[in-house]
Amino acid sequence: MTEVCNRTFDSSLLSGFVDGELTQADAQQVRVHLEQCPQCRGLVTDLQQIREAAMSTPFPAPTDEEWQEQPRSSASLWSRRVGWLLVLVWLAAASGLAIQGFLENTSAWYGKALAVTLVGGGLLLFLSVLFDRLKALRTDRYRGVKK
C-alpha cells in the first residue's frame, strides 16, 4: 500500500461509478484510473460488496393480519379532537372553580400562596410548550416537503 493515488477527479465519482450514475465521460475517466490504481480498485470493490450485502439483508415485515391500521376517517379524527377540547375546557373550569372555592375558604396567607404557585406553575409550563412548538414550526426545514 505504498503507491500514491494520483487521481485527478473528486473521490465521490467512485460512488457514482459503483451506482452507474455517471455520465459516459466521467465513467470512462474513472475506469482508466481504476486500471492503474489498486487503492481505488480496492475501495470500489469494497463499496460493491457492502452494497450487495446490504441489499440482500432480509427484513421480514409483519404479515397482513398483524397490521391494525384502518384508514381513520376524518369524521372520527374531528370528533376525537372536539372530544379532547371539551374535556380540557371542563378540566380548566373545574380546577378554576376549585381554586376559587379554596381561596374563599382559606384566609391564611400560605393558602393563597399555594394557589398562586399552582396556577403560575401550570401557566409557565403551558407557555414553555407553546414557545417550543412555535419555534419548531418556524425552523422546520421539512415543512415544505411534507406529504
Place this chain on the structure above:
Amino acid sequence: MAATARLDLETLADPELVSLAQQGDPEARELLARRYRTPAFRLAMQLVGRPEVAKDVAQDSMLRFFSSLGRFQAERPVLPWLFCIVHNRVRDLERKRRRQRVESLDSYLADSGYEPVSAQPDPETKAQRRQLQQLIWRALNLLSASHREILVLRDYQDLSYAEIAAVLGIPKGTVMSRLHAARCSLRKRLQASGEDVPMLEETSRSSP
C-alpha cells in the same frame, strides 16, 4: 361478481388504483395499503432499527399517506412520496429522543419467525455474507443520522440518486458526495471494528 371485481382491482397499476382510492373506493384503499405498508415498514426498520418502533412509524405513515391522498397527483410514482412521509416521521421521532437500535440482526430475524428461503449451494459464502450483513448493520448504528439515511435509501432500498434527492429534499448534486462520505465512513467503522470483516478487500488483506 364481487370476486371478479376484486381480481380486476388487483391487476390495476398504481395510478388507476390511486385515483380510485382518491374517489373513496374502500377496496382500492385497502389494496394500496397492502401493497405499500411492507416497503414502508422495511424503510422504517432500516432507519430506526427497532421492529416495534418501525411498525408504529409505518402505520402512522400509512395513515398520513391516506389523509394526504387528495393532494397527490395519481400519475406520479407512489414510493418516493411514501418514503418522504416515512422519513419525516422518523425525523420527528429522532428529534424527540435518540432511540437505541437493535444490535443483532439475528435476534430480530429469530423473533420475526424468519427462515431462509432455501439453502445456498455454498454454505461458507453464505455464512460470510451473513456476517458481513451483521457487521454493516452494527456499523450503520454508529453513523450520524444524515449518513445513515442516505446509505439506507441507496444501498438497502436501491433508490436512484434522483429519487433520493426527492425523498431527502436535497439537490441531486449533493446526493453523490454525501453518499460517498457516508460509505467511506461506514467502511472505516468496519475496518476499525477490530473484527475480521469477510469479503472486504482492505480488511481481509491486512488481517493475518
